[in-house]
Amino acid sequence: MRTWLRHHWQALALALSKLLAHKPATLLNAIVIGVALALPASGYTLLANLLGVTQRFAPQPQLSLFLRLETTRPELDAVRARLRADARIAAVRFVSRDQALKGLRATEGLADVAAALGQNPLPDAYVVRAHDLAPDALDALASDLRKIPGVAHVQLDSAWARRLAAIAATGRIATGLLAALLAVGLIAVTFNTIRLQILTHAEEIEVSRLIGATDGYIARPFYYLGLLQGVAGGLVALAILWLAIAVLNLGVQDLADSYGSAFRLAFLGAGDACAMIGFAGLLGWLGAYLSVSKHLRQIS
Amino acid sequence: MISFSDVSKRYPGGQESLTEVTFTLEPGEFAFVAGRSGAGKSTLLKLIPAIERPSSGTVLVNGQNVGALRRAALPYLRRNLGLVFQDQKLLYDRSVFDNVALPLAFSDHSPREAARRARAALDKVGLLGRERANPVQLSGGEQQRLAIARAVVNRPATLVADEPTANLDAESARAILQIFFAFNQVGVTVLIATHDEALLEGCARRVLRLAGGRLLS
Numbered sequence A: 001m002r003t004w005l006r007h008h009w010q011a012l013a014l015a016l017s018k019l020l021a022h023k024p025a026t027l028l029n030a031i032v033i034g035v036a037l038a039l040p041a042s043g044y045t046l047l048a049n050l051l052g053v054t055q056r057f058a059p060q061p062q063l064s065l066f067l068r069l070e071t072t073r074p075e076l077d078a079v080r081a082r083l084r085a086d087a088r089i090a091a092v093r094f095v096s097r098d099q100a101l102k103g104l105r106a107t108e109g110l111a112d113v114a115a116a117l118g119q120n121p122l123p124d125a126y127v128v129r130a131h132d133l134a135p136d137a138l139d140a141l142a143s144d145l146r147k148i149p150g151v152a153h154v155q156l157d158s159a160w161a162r163r164l165a166a167i168a169a170t171g172r173i174a175t176g177l178l179a180a181l182l183a184v185g186l187i188a189v190t191f192n193t194i195r196l197q198i199l200t201h202a203e204e205i206e207v208s209r210l211i212g213a214t215d216g217y218i219a220r221p222f223y224y225l226g227l228l229q230g231v232a233g234g235l236v237a238l239a240i241l242w243l244a245i246a247v248l249n250l251g252v253q254d255l256a257d258s259y260g261s262a263f264r265l266a267f268l269g270a271g272d273a274c275a276m277i278g279f280a281g282l283l284g285w286l287g288a289y290l291s292v293s294k295h296l297r298q299i300s
Numbered sequence B: 001m002i003s004f005s006d007v008s009k010r011y012p013g014g015q016e017s018l019t020e021v022t023f024t025l026e027p028g029e030f031a032f033v034a035g036r037s038g039a040g041k042s043t044l045l046k047l048i049p050a051i052e053r054p055s056s057g058t059v060l061v062n063g064q065n066v067g068a069l070r071r072a073a074l075p076y077l078r079r080n081l082g083l084v085f086q087d088q089k090l091l092y093d094r095s096v097f098d099n100v101a102l103p104l105a106f107s108d109h110s111p112r113e114a115a116r117r118a119r120a121a122l123d124k125v126g127l128l129g130r131e132r133a134n135p136v137q138l139s140g141g142e143q144q145r146l147a148i149a150r151a152v153v154n155r156p157a158t159l160v161a162d163e164p165t166a167n168l169d170a171e172s173a174r175a176i177l178q179i180f181f182a183f184n185q186v187g188v189t190v191l192i193a194t195h196d197e198a199l200l201e202g203c204a205r206r207v208l209r210l211a212g213g214r215l216l217s
Ligand SMILES: Nc1ncnc2c1ncn2[C@@H]1O[C@H](COP(=O)(O)OP(=O)(O)OP(=O)(O)O)[C@@H](O)[C@H]1O
Pocket: B011, B012, B014, B017, B035, B036, B037, B038, B039, B040, B041, B042, B043, B044, B086, B195
């Protein structure tokens, strides 16, 4: 176990020293990988920000509960109590049938219709806003509300929510595709770097083999090299992203101020940032693994 | 123990370089492989660490049929052999110390123990004090000795050396030979290939004489 740890530590140290010994090449590689990674990362970040904004400014999907015409006062209060008690509901507003009729009269073009009615045909209603605005959650809530005694009809306006979800899904697919494409690019970049490294060290590899080094021992520093290069690229990508958001926020600030809003583009969360670096490291390792598998055998 | 029985070797697309070679080297024995250039000395030596594999016949090293070893088993065979190559195969972008310590890196030694062994090996070949030098800064004979130090640093029971005295004057050659005698004295089996007949004359040791790939009796 200690030997195993030492061998890994040695390989890591060797890989680090190789990276530091060729600083310009290391930096160049990190930038290439960083730029490639920054693209999907920006897509992801902007998408997250955009969703936040639209959710804030979009018309809130509401549920309208129309009560039976013959509903009595105690029944009304019972429905209200049920709604208040439901943890999924954020706000409840009561619209009485008189208020509804007034609204109808005030609506241009419908005043005559209202006058012709004679008796008020409109029911009392509750307008409900939910905490969770996801279309599925709203559907579930609506079907529960329909079961409340005294409720004649529940109308759910979830078209906007569905549209928003569809836009978000499309954005996510686009970001995912971009990420997949550039992941292949990153693997290719690492593959080639490691290939060059193996060729540069062909003599050392040959000698090591002749005097008893296992393939695992020979390959290990190259794996670490790929991993470290990926991580370095991930860090560069984060730096690019951070810079881009800082610059964009200069423009966003003016725009938001004119609306009296304190809105700013947000940077990736700590978890997302770590995940990205981990992903970059993994891709680097994978590129190195493929390269080593292919090229180490060619040296004998 | 090293044992060849009816070993032939033909390189792909070439003539037969070794033909039906049979001999046995007992543990602790010291022998030369002699013959003119192209006689097949290097080929014979390369069969022992399975750098080359026999076309027919069997090569046994400590009871193992090395011609049939899987690729993954080769490192463990080679770690138990001390190999000196005809072209030395030193790493010229590493220090003398790193060259000697190379075989210790992939066996189970602590860095302290590795450094101790590396210095001991350099001491045996008279290169102590040159650890920081680069191999290119060494003379031909010193490079030969560095190659020997790397071969013995793991304290192998068997030393296989290909022309370790090539390109040296007679006196330096004998000095290097003395190093091998010293190892043989403490029980190490030694097999040395040489084309230098003068070198053989002075020392009464077993000589395996090759001519055109055949062992003369
Ligand atoms: N890798 C190879 N591929 C093809 N033929 C080879 C190879 N290595 C050696 N030979 C041939 O095998 C024969 C024996 O070569 P070998 O290197 O064993 O000779 P040697 O006795 O070591 O000679 P020298 O004293 O010059 O080192 C030669 O005819 C050589 O051309």
